[in-house]
Amino acid sequence: MTSDTRSVGTLSPDHSAAQTGDEGETWLVPDSIFDGQKLRRGAALVIRNGRVDRIAHADDAPPDHKVIDGVLSPGFIDLQVNGGGGVLLNTSPDLAGMMAIAEAHRGLGTVGILPTVITDAPEVLARVVDAAIAAKGQRGILGLHIEGPHISQARRGTHAARHVRPMEQATLDHLERLRQAGLKIMITVAPEAVTPAQVARIAAAGVVVSLGHSDTDADTTREYLAAGARCFTHLFNAMSPMQNRAPGVVGAAINSDAHAGIIADGIHVADEMIGLALRARPVPDRMFLVSDAMPTVGGPDRFDLYGATLRLEEGRLVNSEGSLAGAHLSQAEGLWRLVNVLGIDPDAALRMVVTIPAGLMGLDDLASPVGRDLRDIAQLSADLRFKGWLAD
Known part of the structure; x- marks a missing residue:
């Protein structure tokens, strides 16, 4: 992708009168700025006290403005991160583990994550819940994603069969504790392991219920959407496929207005299937990228699970049964592949790693550069590769 073929927006013509470089202000003029919805060319970030004060028109910049090559964007958001930097949350279920994972992904352009604990023994989940509460307010930790253990045996993937179990009171109690602590929570469940009434109760508490690791049919899937589920976990993976007379979970997901995460590493889902799903969704901006990252991202080439x-x-990453065991992927790499391999519009691709996941979790402030610390503003190349942060 070259700069003359990017889909970019322009500033509204009603921008304020020319600025003269007020004392304490710094003006940054990049090639373009992602404002949460579109790339703006001819725009400037106005910085005051280490934060973005506003987006202004580049023509109004004072003579001492700073020119920056490439694109400025809010840092990426990732709602499914199992590990990074050599650390797996399931085996390091504590605050230090969470912070190490967040730091590894920050080095790759991701400013906020939902650390993700997969199916495991009850005591592991309990320790992760304690860690998530301890991590509230820590840089880079947005909350928690509980993926399993309440999933289908038939579609468990790399999740250990011995720990897969129906919804239980302990999990409901954990969710209540997390919400009372004010944390943002997502839980992946399968209809085979949870009732519609339980989904309704969990959703009413403010938890994002995501359907995944399920072998159920389309009609049942729609029943659970009606009960309060509003997302799907790694679309196409670990769910009943779409067939001509049996839409399965995949078909129900694509035809719904629910959100859906998807892995864009070219391994978990064929690139053409990602493009097909994006074109087929009845409501735009419901698809978002997840990394499903494991400890090898920013770490060594092996780990224990x-x-x-x-x-x-x-x-x-493959386990002894031949199942994919998470991904070796960052959000930055997924974004680059969307634009440069799949040919997705850059505006739409950036929304998939910033705006849509932030909005799903009720974190709309993370979708805009305005008001943000310079340490949370990513510098991207013209072809949207992550280059670093404005400040660190």
């Missing part, structure tokens, strides 16, 4: 060692081989 459930007592077995998993290795990275040719970009794939």
